[in-house]
Amino acid sequence: MPPGGSGAGGRHGIGADGAKRALPDTDTVKAAIETVLAEAAARGRQPEPAARENTDLRRTLALYEEAIRQLALENDALRRGSTVVPLPTRSVPASP
Incomplete structure (x- = not known):
């Protein structure tokens, strides 16, 4: 394996x-x-978790939240038959 x-x-x-x-x-x-x-x-x-691990976990969580938000918007648009407009990607997630 x-x-x-x-x-x-x-x-x-x-x-x-x-x-x-x-x-x-x-x-x-x-x-x-x-x-x-x-x-x-x-x-x-x-x-x-150590302070650095906690910071890393929060950053990862913010990335997942953004990805899920974008996928939900795309899914909703596709279900309504709308055109999917790609959103610009952010290199740094928004602060929680």
């Missing part, structure tokens, strides 16, 4: 430097999550 464990050519992500890199398979992610949870439980705490 190829890296990524999907059997369909693997999965890839884009690193901070813009280069493609293989994403971990599901078992690797589950093992990492279990390790983090076990370490947090041993300290009597719950894991929390």
